[in-house]
Each structure stands twice: as C-alpha cells, then as structure tokens.
Amino acid sequence: MSVPEQQVTVGFVGLGNMGWPMARNLHAAGFRLVVRDIEAAKQDRFAAEHPGAVAAASPDAFAPAGLVVTMLPNGAIVRDAMLGWGIGAALRDGALLVEMSSSDPSDTLLLAAGLQPFGVRMVDAPVSGGVPRAVTGELAVMVGGASADVAAAQPVLRVLGDPARQFRTGRLGSGHAMKALNNVIAAATTCVTAEALVVGKRFGLDPRTMIDIVNASTGRSFVSGVFDSEVLTGRYGTGFALGLLAKDVHIAASVAAAAGADVPVIALTDERYAKALTGLGPAADQSMAHQAWWDEPLSQ
The missing domain is CATH 3.40.50.720 (NAD(P)-binding Rossmann-like Domain)
Known part of the structure; x- marks a missing residue:
C-alpha cells in the first residue's frame, strides 16, 4: 500500500x-x-x-x-x-x-x-x-x-x-470499553465451562468426551476450543497472560459500575479471576485459571 x-x-x-x-x-x-x-x-x-x-x-x-x-x-x-x-x-x-x-x-x-x-x-x-x-x-x-x-x-x-x-x-474510550466487555464474555464462559467439566467429572463423565460433545453442540464457543486444545491437553499455551485477562475483566466491572448496571455475572467473574491471579500469578497462561478454582486436574 x-x-x-x-x-x-x-x-x-x-x-x-x-x-x-x-x-x-x-x-x-x-x-x-x-x-x-x-x-x-x-x-x-x-x-x-x-x-x-x-x-x-x-x-x-x-x-x-x-x-x-x-x-x-x-x-x-x-x-x-x-x-x-x-x-x-x-x-x-x-x-x-x-x-x-x-x-x-x-x-x-x-x-x-x-x-x-x-x-x-x-x-x-x-x-x-x-x-x-x-x-x-x-x-x-x-x-x-x-x-x-x-x-x-x-x-x-x-x-x-x-x-x-x-x-x-x-x-473516544468506547473501543477500550468494548474490548473489556468482549473479554469478560470470554472469561465468564471460561468459568462456566470449567464448572461444567468439574461437575461432569465428579459425576463420572470423561472431560474429553464432554468437550467433544460441547464442540458439536450448542455449548460450543471459542472458549470450548481453548479447553480442547490447551486445557485437556495440559499445554496451556494460548500466549495470553492471566494477568492481562484479569485486568480486562476488572475493567469491564469498572465500566459496569460507572454505568450503574446490575451485573452479578460480571461481578462474580471479576472475583474468580482475582482469585486465579492471586493463586497463579500474572505470568501464567490465562487458560490455567481453573487450577486456582479447584484442586482436581482437568487435563488427561
């Protein structure tokens, strides 16, 4: 050009x-x-x-x-x-x-x-x-x-x-607001995907089978793809640091507070990522967040 x-x-x-x-x-x-x-x-x-x-x-x-x-x-x-x-x-x-x-x-x-x-x-x-x-x-x-x-x-x-x-x-500022809101959607989806896998594993379901089904069904998302390639394999190599995602989630919560919105899911996601940040540190790959929420591994 x-x-x-x-x-x-x-x-x-x-x-x-x-x-x-x-x-x-x-x-x-x-x-x-x-x-x-x-x-x-x-x-x-x-x-x-x-x-x-x-x-x-x-x-x-x-x-x-x-x-x-x-x-x-x-x-x-x-x-x-x-x-x-x-x-x-x-x-x-x-x-x-x-x-x-x-x-x-x-x-x-x-x-x-x-x-x-x-x-x-x-x-x-x-x-x-x-x-x-x-x-x-x-x-x-x-x-x-x-x-x-x-x-x-x-x-x-x-x-x-x-x-x-x-x-x-x-x-001005709307792009940064949108980026944080996009990332909090991904983060919240990570929370519920990890929870579903933990519940399923305790019920006797195989996490690999669960993700295969999710990826062929209505629960499919970018996040379920990450669980497929990074979490269940134990690779944890998305290249995006946990500290950066936790920051974006907190920005989304701050934007919501400034807007006076009642957003319990965003608030809880902020809490979960703050816990992950404390437990794993900012340099950890963001796909490792579930390790701070439960003791049991999801990888095979």
Whole structure:
C-alpha cells in the first residue's frame, strides 16, 4: 500500500508478544519506524533486524512521527510513556496517538486531556485475535474517537488489522470499553465451562468426551476450543497472560459500575479471576485459571 507523506514515520511503543509482529508489519508496509520498549535491548534488536528503524534513546526521537502506536500492558503504562517519559511533549502539533493497548476507558480520557496542551489527538483502537493474527496482520480492531482522527489512523490500522474486522465503536474510550466487555464474555464462559467439566467429572463423565460433545453442540464457543486444545491437553499455551485477562475483566466491572448496571455475572467473574491471579500469578497462561478454582486436574 502507498504510505501518505505525513505518516511516513510512525512511532511504535511496546515490543511485546503482540507489539513486535505489529511493528514488523508496519515496517514491511514501508513505514519508517521509531520504536520504544522498556527493555532497551529489545528495541535495539528490533532496529538491528529492521533496516531504517530507529531505537528511541530519548523522547525526541519521536519528533518526526506524525502518528504513534502504543501497545502496552495497561493505560497507566501508556500514560507514563506519553506524559511521564515525554513522548507527547516531543510530538509536533497535530500528531495522532493510536492507543491499541487494552486500557481502562477512564485512563484513555485522562490521557487525551493530558495530550491536549501539546496538540496531540488520540483514538483508542484495541485489538482481538491474539499473537497469530498480529503476525498475519488480520487483527480485529475496535476504534473509538472523532471521525477525522479515525480516518487519519486508517493507513496504519489497515496494515495491522483486517479491514473487514474493523469496527467503529463511537466516541473516544468506547473501543477500550468494548474490548473489556468482549473479554469478560470470554472469561465468564471460561468459568462456566470449567464448572461444567468439574461437575461432569465428579459425576463420572470423561472431560474429553464432554468437550467433544460441547464442540458439536450448542455449548460450543471459542472458549470450548481453548479447553480442547490447551486445557485437556495440559499445554496451556494460548500466549495470553492471566494477568492481562484479569485486568480486562476488572475493567469491564469498572465500566459496569460507572454505568450503574446490575451485573452479578460480571461481578462474580471479576472475583474468580482475582482469585486465579492471586493463586497463579500474572505470568501464567490465562487458560490455567481453573487450577486456582479447584484442586482436581482437568487435563488427561
């Protein structure tokens, strides 16, 4: 695709499991990149492996960028990068931040207000699809923000995600709200799937047979596929950390509280994932959550 002149240089902040392949896809599409990661060795390695990319030694390295993508663990870290470390102040008036992390919408709005004095605009564009779709550039993207800003983000968003799976969610912050609500649905489904397997096992049913039946019946979901490939095999390799999912579940509960909604299932899911986080730690794969809820194994 052709690269608009004003966006030839793109900043990319966060070279983790998702961020690295996303930045790589932007580089392959012809964008000149300025990259930043809290691990200096990682940003240096990216620059060494991608000719023309620059590892940011200081916030001033982002001055040429008309657009910056952030892909970080949470909104507090995004705020620290943009306002604490100082990327926002280094950007020119009219630059655009495309915040693709899974963040709390309230953090998103606070960051947007903090960037206003520098003339930096913002859209929130969290993604779904995990590392495999980050690699292929086929992520689903949920985009919130002013129409003109969303339009300005398109040259980058169309590289990182499948245009057919890009969804305009509304005002700034709505993308992050939608991402959390999507993930709490998956998390709640994980809770009830695990419960059903525990009940069935105690009744004498084989967990493998149960999942085979569920996957051929009305209980089938993305989560039942995860139980098939990751939980019953003991592989636990979805690549998505428990700490990140627990964070998203808690964001969904916070959004619900701000909306004044009576949501007992979301509240209970938040409690269950808080327990899993305490028992297993944030680095555990999210598919391991059931291990903190019962002593008995589900894997065969």
